Amino acid sequence: MSAANSIEHPRLLLVEDETKMAWEIAAELKSLGYLVRIAATEEAGLEAIRSEPAALLILDRMLSGADSLSMIDTLRSECIRIPVLVISALAGVDERIRGLKAGGDDYLTKPFVMEELAARVEALLRRSSDARATSLRVGPLEMDLxxxxASRGQRVLDLLPAEFKLLEYLMRHPGQTITRTMILxxxxxxxxxxxxxxxxxxxxxxxxxxxEPGEAPLIRRIRSAGFVLDVND
Structure with missing residues (x-):
């Protein structure tokens, strides 16, 4: 199902100072039915989102050579809970983790194909909608909030309260490397x-x-990084 069919014309804010890149991204997303507003600076992006709420923010990590993650801090301090997709040429694991810890909901490294960007946008919008739901489903895992x-397939999981909270957190971030610090x-x-x-x-x-023994492992340890809920195999 395409993004345009699954969600009816959501409004997106793109904060990107490379004009050519900004227009290419906007053109791709508009072709899928999204309404896209472009800002070239952090200040313009904040003004735009305060004046006209958006369903999702696509934020270039480096704006005019400066780290733009502080924009997420500003939004969170103002209780603006918009999902954020960070795009960046900084591709190291530490940089991706820093982007996620700063409040980004997903991190996409440049260069990327537009189809992947569109898929990430659709997934974040769907996840944002799911956050308001009373249940979660990721692969064979289901959770009634x-x-x-919680259950895996037909098997009920006997979880203690702390384990339930931990699994809920992993299910809200499937496929993402979650560090120990993030969990704490x-x-x-x-x-x-x-x-x-x-x-x-x-x-x-x-x-x-x-x-359990004989089942495909879903929770994997990533050496020197953290853990990931992997349901792609």
């Missing part, structure tokens, strides 16, 4: 990351319940 129940800050609300094995202990317990 009202009844506080977002799940357990630590303001700083203490030296603790709390995350590893809970991930270990959760993996044993989600991935």
């Amino acid at each position: 009202l009844e506080r129940k 800050e977002d799940v357990w609300r630590f303001r700083s990351a203490p030296q603790t094995n709390l995350v590893d202990v809970h991930i270990g317990k959760l993996r044993r319940k989600v991935d």
